[in-house]
Amino acid sequence: MPDLEQAAIESREKSHAEVRHFMRFTRAQRYLHAALFSSFLGLAATGLPLRFSESIWARGLAKGVGGFGAILFFHKFCALVLTVAFLIHLKEIVTRGIIHREKGIFWGATSMVANWKDVKDLFGHIRWFLGLGPKPKFDRYAYWEKFDYWAVFWGMIVIGFSGYAMWFAPFFARFLPGWALNAVLVIHSEEGLLAILFIFSIHFVNTHLRPDSFPMDLVVFTGVESEEEFKTKRPLEYQRLKAQGKLEARVAEAPGIWQINFSKVVGFTAIVIGLVLLVLTLSAYLRE
Amino acid sequence: MKTASSIALALGALLAVAAPRAVWAETDCLSCHADASLQDASGKSVGVDAHTFGASIHGSLKCGDCHAAIKEYPHPDPITPVKCESCHADQAAGLAGSVHSVKAEHPCTSCHGDAHAIFPKDDARSAVYPLNVPRTCGACHGNDAMAKKHGLPNVYPLYIDSIHGFALSKEGLLVAANCQSCHGSHHILSHKDPLSPTYKTNIPKTCGNCHAGITASYMNGVHGKAVAAGDLKAPVCSDCHTAHAILQPTADAFRMQSTPICGSCHKEKLSTYRDTFHSQLGSLGGYVETARCWDCHGAHDVLPASDPRSPIAKANLVVTCGRCHAGANMSFVQYQPHANARNRKLNPALYFVRLFMNLLLAGTLGFFVIHTILWLIRSRYDQIKKKSTEGDKNA
Structure with a gap:
């Protein structure tokens, strides 16, 4: 089975224009991801100093932006951006899945909803890790990608709800018991910590830093990937589209050099910020 | 008009001469000591400004009232030091039992200034005028070396930047607490001495001399009651507000x-x-x-x-x-x-919320860290294997 590294070598050998590219993410989806990760970085950078308010770097960071009042302001601002992004995404799901009754949103090979194949893929993948079986063939969204998606989805609901409960505590106290106001801070900070640790370690490595994608998978920035990449990373979707004769419809223009460079700058910046925050978090967490 | 003003001028001049009359009677002493550059054998100035002395609180005294041992010229050698205590017995007694009891180190003049220019304490020229007290005490208590020698904090800079120091130095408030408002003047005792106004249990009363309302309110609270009952661990004013650097x-x-x-x-x-x-x-x-x-x-x-x-x-x-x-x-x-989310008995709901969140965090991360590490090893292994087979092909 040709691997991604092989694909990368081949694509480098071929001239840029010769390689066919396929659309994976629409422009709207890429913008949504950009809004998601920039506001998430902002939330992490302003939330961590609050969580670890006794540490030296938290003091420095707070001083740098004008104290903890400013930090809270930026935290709330990023929260609003993320809330809007989340609502736009919900609207898209409702419009496509319920109003237009588009197939494959709530169930099937292209859905984000987990199915029995994902369970089999997980075990198959682990068997392959250990050299006990062949590498499973993945469809449009692999099980770990679905996990990323639902972790963020659940995380946004939990962190968002607990965050707004603290922001508007007297209002929420009208229908929440008093102890819930204590609980929301614990939930908010623990779930936030989980999100930060997960995204900045697991998601970064699984999606960007593992050898097959190293140093970065640009598809979420450019929206397109090469035919080789498509074929090796998501063989089932490639074959299905080919069999259905829908493959040609997905052909897209190769990304321009500026687009690739721009994506790299943005992507690396995000990854570096994330890794720095990860180190700070781990150092503060382990010292606690 | 002109005549009236010249009469007033003449009268004024007469009064000015008349007031320090007592000094003028001491012309014998002043025939030498009026010379400001006059020095004794050790080089100490022995000149006296008769005019300033005449205006001072001791202006009505004769030289011999204080310099009782000097009765003739040439003067005896050595000269017996002036005994302030012969008049100021109470103050001297207070000083003798105080932290400043070593007389050689703390002569009266170390606080009251030039012996021939001592003014009443409500006179702005006095070294112990309320607005001048911190500077007077600070001459020693603003000195790092002195503070270190006696194991004391260097309090002058702390005080002068405090709310009391500001009120005094910037606003010129006579009621602002200066050193002696809390420590007293002659009978200054260590804060470890139960009789000192700065002894822990006396502090509420000392501060209460000005902050009467707050002290009354404090004495009603748990801390005030504990201190009144003799609990030395309970905080008094200075434990929260500090003693000198009060903000x-x-x-x-x-x-x-x-x-x-x-x-x-x-x-x-x-x-x-x-x-x-x-x-x-x-x-x-x-x-x-x-x-x-x-x-x-x-x-x-x-x-x-x-x-x-x-x-x-x-x-x-x-x-x-x-x-x-x-x-x-x-x-x-x-x-x-x-x-306390760590205390199951006190906050059970919170305890279990935290436990659940921690298990979720540890479980998710634990699983995926292992998953990712295995994946990394396998991917790298495949990569190296592929490279080596390609290398063989190329060779």
Whole structure:
């Protein structure tokens, strides 16, 4: 089975224009991801100093932006951006899945909803890790990608709800018991910590830093990937589209050099910020 | 008109000459000592400004009243030092029992200044005039070497930047506390001496000389009652406000420094406060509005929650919390500002929420860290294997 590294070598050998590219993410989806990760970085950078308010770097960071009042302001601002992004995404799901009754949103090979194949893929993948079986063939969204998606989805609901409960505590106290106001801070900070640790370690490595994608998978920035990449990373979707004769419809223009460079700058910046925050978090967490 | 003013002028001149008449009688002494450059054998100036002396508090005295041992010229050698205590017996007695009892180190003039220019303490020219006291004491107590030698803090800079120091030096307030307002003047005792006004249990009364209302309120609170009952661990004014570097309590710097002061005794409460949003947001500057201990508990008349007068009594919580949280209701005030998520007995709901969140965090990360590490090893293994087979092909 040709691997991604092989694909990368081949694509480098071929001239840029010769390689066919396929659309994976629409422009709207890429913008949504950009809004998601920039506001998430902002939330992490302003939330961590609050969580670890006794540490030296938290003091420095707070001083740098004008104290903890400013930090809270930026935290709330990023929260609003993320809330809007989340609502736009919900609207898209409702419009496509319920109003237009588009197939494959709530169930099937292209859905984000987990199915029995994902369970089999997980075990198959682990068997392959250990050299006990062949590498499973993945469809449009692999099980770990679905996990990323639902972790963020659940995380946004939990962190968002607990965050707004603290922001508007007297209002929420009208229908929440008093102890819930204590609980929301614990939930908010623990779930936030989980999100930060997960995204900045697991998601970064699984999606960007593992050898097959190293140093970065640009598809979420450019929206397109090469035919080789498509074929090796998501063989089932490639074959299905080919069999259905829908493959040609997905052909897209190769990304321009500026687009690739721009994506790299943005992507690396995000990854570096994330890794720095990860180190700070781990150092503060382990010292606690 | 012209005649009237010249008469007034002449009268004034006459009065000016007439007032220090007593000194002028001492012409024999002044025939030598009026010379400002006159020095004794050790090089010490022995010149006397007759005019200043005449205006001073001792202006009506004759030279011999103080310099009783000098009766003829040439003067005896050595000269017996002047004994202030022959008139000022009470002050001398006070000084003798004080921290300044070593006379050689603390002659009267070390505080009262030039012996021939001593003015009443309500005269702005006096070294012990209220506005001049800190500078006078600071001559020694603003000196690092002196402070170190005696194991004392260098208090002058602390005081002068304090709210009392500002009131005195910037506003010129005569009522602002200066050194002697708290320490006394002649009979200054160590703060370890139970008779000292700065001895722990005497401090509320000492501060209360000016801050009467606050002391009354303090004596009603748990701390005041404990101190009155002889509990030396309970805080008095200076434990929270410090002794010399007293800040305006509404100042950011004081709000920032105060919580750890309460926490130095209330350790458990400080630790649980640290876990809350009040502390997280408020602990590091720039945002000082978040609740500090006394915002909820009161500052001077701290009372237990069981006391209906306490701001943290159940019936008063809506008002207390509502001072910051507009719209706080009975459910809102169920919030526990000192909840301990690690204590299963005290906060079971919170304990299990935290446990669940921690298990979720550890479980998710634990699984995926192993998953990712295995994946990395396998991918790298395949990569290297592929490279080596390709390398063989190329060779």
